[in-house]
Amino acid sequence: METISHDSLDTLSDLAVFVRVVDTRGFSAAARVLGLTKSAVSKRINRLERQLGLRLLQRTTRAMSLTEAGRLLYAQAAQGVALLDSAAQLAAGLIEAPRGTLRVTASVTFGKLCLAPLLPEFLTRYPEIAVQLTLLDRMVDLVDEGYDLALRLTTSPPEQMVAKALMPVRYRLCTSPAYLRGHQITTPADLAGHNCLHYGLREFGNEWRFQRAGKEIRVRVGSNVVANNSEVVRDLLLADLGIGLVWNYAVDREIAAGRLLPLLPEWTPVGPFGQTAWAIWLPQPHLPPKLRVFIDFLAARLGETPATGFK
Template sequence: MDRLDGIRVFVAVAEAGGFAAAARSLRMSPPAVTRAVAALEERIGARLLHRTTRTVRLTEAGARYLADAKRILAELDEAEATAAGAHAEPRGLLTVTAPLLFGRMHVAPVVLDFLARYPEVSARTLFADRVVDLLDEGVDVAVRIAELPDSTLSAVRVGQVRRVVCAAPGYLAGRGAPSVPRDLESHDCIGFQAGATPAPWLFPGRSGDGIETVRPPMRLLVNNADVAVAVAVAGRGVTRVLSYQAAEAVREGRLVVLLAEHEPPPIPVHLVHLEGRRAAARVRAFVEFAAERLRAVLGAI
């Protein structure tokens, strides 16, 4: 048995949780599976599996080796598919992550339309307000709303969003509209953030350089933009969210954008993925498909 066959057997045992189950899936005899794993461990010089009469579990070295082995086998399968011409036809499971609200509003419709176009692709979405590690969590494509640090990720810019201060017309009729950021200190404000301590609202300095820090009184602090927008629409105060989060309410006249001339620089939106031009066909096709759709959406916000 060659090295790659030994790796495939080890992965099968690790995923099946036992030698007998792996043997059945591989259509091999249990002794042959045992010999293959033993030969692999001897060649590596490390124990990969703890064996008892009832269970098989990975050692620490085995867990690390399993991750590398699965990556190597996936790359080999992709190389073979490329050589066979299958690389041109998107197929397989696509995993996409995005911030929770942006994902629900804008990414989910794109994924559904992509699946309609490519029937050989299935999809999994992970919408969460945290930075998802693509490699650790098995994600193919991520929407990042942030300035990107230097990394090995491939990135395609699809637009930008703004930080907007907004309130309902009814609230403004009773309290007046702020004309400069400091005026917010005399308004009821709705804070939106993940932490427990209200963060200041930052604006460009009055002279065009530096930062102006405003700490408005927070009558309510929430960790969900939907809630912040709904409370503001109800006329209960002023909030600050990203432009896409308030776009529908602003478009319908339920919210009014305030202090537009004092907005900080917009935040870029990117699609990022791991493999660049070597990415699987489903990943490259989705990035191209989603980029066109999201540019249209973000350009209208």
């Protein structure tokens, strides 16, 4: 990547001073506009003329006029200064109010079931913000992939990031009424021999862990399907295919409606992703308003959601 030298930056700054001198028709007026002394303005113009090897202004004690080179330079430089002023105003607008594009990533099921339903309310409240939502069942690099915010289920957010807890999440052990018919599941050990469906990551493996009152039980289980999406596992449970460990937000509605039945509510399933959904973003001196209001909105709205199915 090519860097800009100090000389180049000085030249750009001096060009801006030159344009102000011409626009205000004098060194004293330009100095007042720029917040500089008259002598500082004069030094900037002299430096620019030396840099270019051209006389830009004809100056007397009573009048100032542009040389031919000065007129040509002013015609081009004035456009550049106007563009810089416009860009500065746009940037200031992003700092002063919640506006602009917000790039957000989340896991597929969490994004669909927990985040997407909240977007209409947020976008109505902040009409100058546009959200680009990317749902991915993998960890993303906020820097390399250009995201403003990631929503992740994890036990410990990355140390180099800033994180805010949004909502508690839990695993739920459940099955369909038809599958449970004729079976007794009273302890984790009873799961052995059943078709046990779960979110398909190697951290889970085929060993399920349950805790109660400081006691932990590990059960070796098997399954004829492993999927990397909680909604897929939920749909397989609804098809009476077995017993599943699924995130609470993926099955709470089905459990409330009686389409799925919770199992072993007195035991706590232990999975690899912790018990909290986090908002994670890069540290920065000043949080852009678009990002700040989105994080605050999610914390308020998702914080209203209890983690059900957990003693």
